[in-house]
Amino acid sequence: MDKTIAVLEGDGIGPEIVREALKVLKAIETKYGHRFTLNHAPFGAAAYFTEGSPFPEGTKAICDEADVIIKGPVGLAVEKMNEIPPEHRPEIGAILPLRRRYDTFANYRPVRLPKGLASFSPLKPELIGEGIDILMIRELVGGIYFGDKLEGPQTGMRYAKDDCTYTDDQVRRVAIVAFEEARKKACPLTNIHKANVLATSRFWNQVVDDVAKSYPEVPYRSLLVDNAAYQLVKYPRGLNGVVLLENMQGDILTDEAGGIIGSLGLMPSACVGPEKSYVEPAHGSAPDIAGKNIANPYSMIGSIALMLERCLGLPDEARDVWEALFHVFSQGYTTVELAEGESETRKVLTTSEFGDAVVGNISRKA
Numbered sequence: 116m117d118k119t120i121a122v123l124e125g126d127g128i129g130p131e132i133v134r135e136a137l138k139v140l141k142a143i144e145t146k147y148g149h150r151f152t153l154n155h156a157p158f159g160a161a162a163y164f165t166e167g168s169p170f171p172e173g174t175k176a177i178c179d180e181a182d183v184i185i186k187g188p189v190g191l192a193v194e195k196m197n198e199i200p201p202e203h204r205p206e207i208g209a210i211l212p213l214r215r216r217y218d219t220f221a222n223y224r225p226v227r228l229p230k231g232l233a234s235f236s237p238l239k240p241e242l243i244g245e246g247i248d249i250l251m252i253r254e255l256v257g258g259i260y261f262g263d264k265l266e267g268p269q270t271g272m273r274y275a276k277d278d279c280t281y282t283d284d285q286v287r288r289v290a291i292v293a294f295e296e297a298r299k300k301a302c303p304l305t306n307i308h309k310a311n312v313l314a315t316s317r318f319w320n321q322v323v324d325d326v327a328k329s330y331p332e333v334p335y336r337s338l339l340v341d342n343a344a345y346q347l348v349k350y351p352r353g354l355n356g357v358v359l360l361e362n363m364q365g366d367i368l369t370d371e372a373g374g375i376i377g378s379l380g381l382m383p384s385a386c387v388g389p390e391k392s393y394v395e396p397a398h399g400s401a402p403d404i405a406g407k408n409i410a411n412p413y414s415m416i417g418s419i420a421l422m423l424e425r426c427l428g429l430p431d432e433a434r435d436v437w438e439a440l441f442h443v444f445s446q447g448y449t450t451v452e453l454a455e456g457e458s459e460t461r462k463v464l465t466t467s468e469f470g471d472a473v474v475g476n477i478s479r480k481a
């Protein structure tokens with residue numbers, strides 16, 4: 116396979132975790148005889164300071180030409196961010212425009228903690244049971260994130276608003292993605308909502324119920340988002356299977372899920388659109404530990420696995436990366452943030468040692 120890939124390293128720990136992810140991609144390229152041409156481009160807060168925009172025109176052109184995009188986390192320390200005018204901050208000025216540009220509506224966020232790694236979780240091992248295996252699918256280009264916004268003093272009173280809108284098509288297409296996934300995996304689907312209060316949630320449920328009719332073989336239920344937040348802590352494996360979420364609720368519950376499996380460093384993600392997709396870790400740029408070679412690169416390397424699987428149609432290569440990743444933990448290694456509060460004694464790896472260990476596992480296996 117011959118593909119062109121845009122690489123947006125981002126800010127903070129971005130460059131160091133992307134470096135490890137690219138090592139892993141190189142190992143896959145060599146082992147399977149693919150050719151991946153990488154085009155690096157500036158993106159994020161640092162790009163604002165060097166180029167005057169967090170998503171410069173040159174970067175847009177590189178992304179437009181690429182088959183797929185690898186994106187690291189973005190954002191600098193608070194004081195530095197405060198120097199950036201709101202419309203140029205990386206969230207509003209780069210991430211949302213990237214999602215909108217490629218209409219990346221389906222955000223896959225797998226939440227996986229096998230039984231053997233139960234000690235990573237802050238929860239009691241009994242609650243992890245046979246393991247957590249949830250595929251959260253978050254709608255990524257609709258809802259309150261993309262609605263009309265108003266802020267600042269209005270005539271006579273101070274006032275702000277964020278509109279939340281969902282159209283039939285927006286809900287339907289992501290629901291279909293989720294049901295297809297549940298059918299393939301032969302697992303249940305849980306639909307998350309806040310229909311006791313929100314009109315958009317009542318509408319969301321109507322459309323999802325309608326899509327569900329075409330998938331009679333998929334066990335399907337709907338769960339209020341506040342209850343889901345509670346269940347996730349009380350009985351996380353009760354949510355095993357596919358979990359479908361709208362944008363804002365998905366943002367919150369995927370972070371909670373990261374906490375439950377022990378670290379946001381274990382949360383890779385793929386943002387898939389009709390024509391173009393990109394991958395990114397679900398966490399931020401952790402400026403406080405940037406440049407120290409201690410960040411956990413799992414989420415970035417896992418995002419490479421998701422890219423192979425979801426964006427390039429290379430399931431064997433993806434499986435190879437997943438196995439190599441999990442094998443690092445089976446070999447008795449861990450990372451700094453996972454080791455905090457850990458009951459088991461594991462050897463702590465640096466960012467680059469972790470990447471090397473994954474590469475070693477990929478190369479060793481024929």
Ligand code: IPM
Nearest residue numbers: 206207210211366396397398
């Ligand atoms: C995420 C992030 C983003 C979001 C921010 C950085 C805009 O938190 O990808 O989960 O809210 O979607």
Ligand code: MN
Nearest residue numbers: 366367370397
């Ligand atoms: Mn988030």
